[in-house]
Amino acid sequence: DVIGVRLAGSCVDTQKPKTNPFVSISDEPETLYKRVSLLVKGHDKAVLDSYEYFAVLAAQELGISIEKVHNPPKKIERLTLLKSVHIYKKHRVQYEMRTHYMCLELKYLTSSTAAVYLEYVQRNLPEGVAMEVKKTKIEKIPEHIKQPVWDTLPQVEETEVKS
Amino acid sequence: MVMAVAAGRWAALSQAAAAPRLRAAALSSAVPAVSGREGQPREASTRRRGRTPQFVRSQAPPRTERMAVDQDWTSVYPTAAAFKPASVPLPIRMGYPVKRGVPPSKEGNLELIKIPNFLHLTPPAIKKHCAALKDFCTEWPSALDSDEKCEQHFPIETETTDYVSAGTSIRNPKARVVTLRVKLSKLNLDEHAKKKLIKLVGERYCKDTDILTITTDRCPLRRQNYDYGIHLLTVLYHESWKTEMWESEKSEEDMEEYIWENSRSQKNALDTLLRIKASENVSNVTEEELLASDLVNDYRNSVIALKNEGETENNMSRYKESVKKLLNVKA
Numbered sequence: 001d002v003i004g005v006r007l008a009g010s011c012v013d014t015q016k017p018k019t020n021p022f023v024s025i026s027d028e029p030e031t032l033y034k035r036v037s038l039l040v041k042g043h044d045k046a047v048l049d050s051y052e053y054f055a056v057l058a059a060q061e062l063g064i065s066i067e068k069v070h071n072p073p074k075k076i077e078r079l080t081l082l083k084s085v086h087i088y089k090k091h092r093v094q095y096e097m098r099t100h101y102m103c104l105e106l107k108y109l110t111s112s113t114a115a116v117y118l119e120y121v122q123r124n125l126p127e128g129v130a131m132e133v134k135k136t137k138i139e140k141i142p143e144h145i146k147q148p149v150w151d152t153l154p155q156v157e158e159t160e161v162k163s
Numbered sequence: 164m165v166m167a168v169a170a171g172r173w174a175a176l177s178q179a180a181a182a183p184r185l186r187a188a189a190l191s192s193a194v195p196a197v198s199g200r201e202g203q204p205r206e207a208s209t210r211r212r213g214r215t216p217q218f219v220r221s222q223a224p225p226r227t228e229r230m231a232v233d234q235d236w237t238s239v240y241p242t243a244a245a246f247k248p249a250s251v252p253l254p255i256r257m258g259y260p261v262k263r264g265v266p267p268s269k270e271g272n273l274e275l276i277k278i279p280n281f282l283h284l285t286p287p288a289i290k291k292h293c294a295a296l297k298d299f300c301t302e303w304p305s306a307l308d309s310d311e312k313c314e315q316h317f318p319i320e321t322e323t324t325d326y327v328s329a330g331t332s333i334r335n336p337k338a339r340v341v342t343l344r345v346k347l348s349k350l351n352l353d354e355h356a357k358k359k360l361i362k363l364v365g366e367r368y369c370k371d372t373d374i375l376t377i378t379t380d381r382c383p384l385r386r387q388n389y390d391y392g393i394h395l396l397t398v399l400y401h402e403s404w405k406t407e408m409w410e411s412e413k414s415e416e417d418m419e420e421y422i423w424e425n426s427r428s429q430k431n432a433l434d435t436l437l438r439i440k441a442s443e444n445v446s447n448v449t450e451e452e453l454l455a456s457d458l459v460n461d462y463r464n465s466v467i468a469l470k471n472e473g474e475t476e477n478n479m480s481r482y483k484e485s486v487k488k489l490l491n492v493k494a
Contacts, residue, residue, distance in 0.1 A: 020298040022298075022299075023298050023299060030301060032303070032304075032307070032313075032317065034310070034313055034320065044278070046278075047278070047279055050281045050284075051281075054281060054284050054289060057286060057289050057290075058289055058292075058293055061289065061290055061293030061294070061297075062293050062296065062297060062300055063297075063300065063302075108303045108307070108308075110300075110301045110302070110303055112299060112300060112301045113300040113301055113303075116296050116299045116300050117300075118325075120292065120293075120296060122327050124243070125327060126279035126281075127279050127329065128279065129279075130326075130327060130328035130329070131326075131328070132324060132325070132326050133324065133325040133326075133327070134322060134323075134324045135322070135323055135324075135325070136320050136321070136322045137321040137322075137323070138313055138314075138317035138318075138319070138320055138321075139317055139319050140317055140318070140319070141318055141319060141345075141349065141350065142393060142397075144397055145350065145351075145396060145400050146351060147351060148400070148401055149401060
């Protein structure tokens with residue numbers, strides 16, 4: 001029977017998970033982020049499109065669930081200035097600044113995953129592009145709000161308070 | 164004669180030995196349509212033609228010619244770098260074309276160098292980076308897979324914003340704003356405490372979603388603002404549980420919803436019914452009996468519905484029916 005025979009000399013990697021020497025695990029509990037929303041602003045739409053492809057692929061590779069990717073409408077800021085240094089009020093020149101937006105909403109991240117993803121994505125932010133990150137952290141009600149304080153304190157002799 | 168020929172030859176020699184600028188000048192004068200710009204390169208080439216190529220750099224073939232199709236691109240562009248036309252084996256053209264021409268090629272193209280390129284972030288490069296970063300990520304707890312479960316176990320939501328932009332300073336004063344949101348149904352409050360809290364908080368409470376929103380930005384640091392927000396929540400909670408002496412003077416105008424007991428509507432209804440009974444000479448019916456009767460109950464419910472929910476078709480018809488029954492008016 002060939003099936004049950006183990007080939008001599010073959011090394012089987014049994015319980016030996018590769019531990020990354022750079023990873024350190026701490027005891028404090030992770031903060032949970034229900035939603036992390038990235039708003040990327042730039043002057044060039046092509047740059048933002050490439051960045052969107054990069055950010056979406058990075059999120060998929062790291063196992064982060066993407067809720068929505070959308071492009072809010074662009075904002076154009078226009079100004080009209082005098083064309084000449086002195087007089088000639090009737091001749092003006094107009095400039096405009098276009099800001100394109102790209103919004104990426106991610107769901108359900110832990111603090112370590114969020115830190116890793118945001119640092120990766122922010123280090124590769126192209127020049128001339130700005131980003132705003134809105135993080136929504138969820139947490140339990142703190143201990144001191146579960147009950148009014150005077151219910152939990154031990155019974156103390158009440159002194160007469162002058163009203 | 165010989166002198167003239169010699170002079171002519173000398174003139175010719177001097178012309179040739181002297182700067183070809185004379186020849187260029189002659190050429191330009193001969194062809195007046197040629198602009199000054201085209202004259203310069205011709206001058207350099209003509210200058211070099213007679214000289215040894217001391218300063219002519221040997222043009223090495225660009226790296227692209229030695230690149231295999233299946234090479235490892237991540238080693239060509241490992242980090243963000245400017246566009247190098249000799250390192251990118253793509254025939255890219257960029258720029259506005261001249262009339263009846265094509266966009267300029269990649270050699271010496273400033274437009275290609277100016278724009279940020281993503282040559283260091285090709286899909287295989289991203290996959291490599293993410294594979295290395297995956298060890299540092301942790302998994303989301305699988306028990307919290309929906310928004311309702313998150314809300315049930317973790318009712319308080321804290322929203323903070325970070326800003327990244329290029330500039331002289333990395334700080335942004337808007338980054339210290341902290342917004343706390345909590346649903347009042349998750350807090351341990353009784354009826355009186357909830358009404359008092361809503362009165363204390365005013366605009367920050369939304370009735371439709373039952374969410375209290377506290378936005379703090381009065382402290383200079385984000386952590387301080389978060390602590391202040393939690394402190395505000397604690398103070399509001401404890402104040403709403405306390406009952407002050409002057410709260411007993413709460414009048415009808417302060418009530419959030421309509422209460423029928425001890426209101427004008429109840430007095431009027433009872434008054435009317437007593438007078439009806441008196442006119443019919445029925446034995447004295449007490450107020451408690453009247454209050455407990457179905458007619459009055461019906462009337463009470465319809466009035467409460469009208470006042471609290473507003474005027475809808477349903478409520479108005481209910482009120483009509485109850486009044487008709489009360490006054491024994493047959494339609």
